[in-house]
Amino acid sequence: MRLPRYSRTSPSHSRAERSPMLLEAFPGKKRRGISLTPLIDVVFILLLFFMLSSDFMHWRQISLSSANETESNPDSVELIRIESDSGELSHDGKRFALQDLAGLTALVAAEPDAVYAVEAVAGVKTQTLVSVLDQLHKAGADKVSMTGVLP
Template sequence: MQLDAGKRRKAGQVNLTPLIDVVFILLLFFLLSSTFTQWRELNVTASGQANDVEQQALLEIQLVSSLGDIRVADQLYAADALNLQQLVAENPNTVFAIDARDGLTAQAMITLADRLKQAGAERVSLAGIVR
C-alpha cells in the first residue's frame, strides 16, 4: 500500500515590506522627537550697514593663525578669554575689524568674532581693512 505523505512544503518567503514600513516609521519618530544643536546668532556689522563707523574708533585685529593667535598694533596675543576681555575693556567704544591672513578659514574668523562678543565687544566687523 502506498501512502501519500502529502505535498512538500516550500520554504517560506519573508516579505520585507512590513519591516521596511516599521523602520521608516521609527526613523520618522526619532527625527521628529530629537533635538538638534541650537545655533547662536552673531550680529556682525557689514561695511555698508553702519553710517557712524567713521565717528567711532576702528581697531584692526589681524587673525594670524587658525589656533586664534591675533595681532593688534604689531603685538602678538593669544585669543584667550582674558586677553580679549582686556582688549575690549581698553577700547570700549571701538569697532573691532577682523582681518585674516591668506589661507585661514572663515570659521576661524567667526570663532574670533564670537569670542570678542563674549568678551563684551558691541561692534565687530568681518569686512576687513581696505588698504
C-alpha cells in the first residue's frame, strides 16, 4: 500500500494532517510577541517625572559683605630670593643657607603674619624650590607664595 504524498502548498490539508507528530495546542492562533515600545515609554516618563520632582542640591543663602564694608589691611610681603641651586637664600641683603632653620625661624618670628614670596633665579632646580618652601613651613610661615617670571 502506498501512502499519499502531501505537499505544503496543498490547501486541502491542514498542518496536523501533513505532519502527524506535530501537536498544536491552539490551532489557528499565532503567538504574538510583547512589544517593548510602550514599556520604554512608561519608563522614560517615570524617569522624567522623578528627575523634575527631585532636589539634587540644597540651595542655601550665603551672606557676603560688600567690598566697601570691610577695610582691607594688606599683610606685608617679605621677598626671599633663592640665589643658587645649593640653597643660598637672601632677604633684605642678609644671606641664609637652606639648612639654617634657626635663621629662617628668626625671620618668620619677626613678621609672623607676613606673606613670604619666594623667588628663584634662573637655573635653580625645582627640588631646591620645594625644599625652601618646606623649610619656611617648618619655621612657622603660614602664608608662602612663589613669585617671579616664568622662563
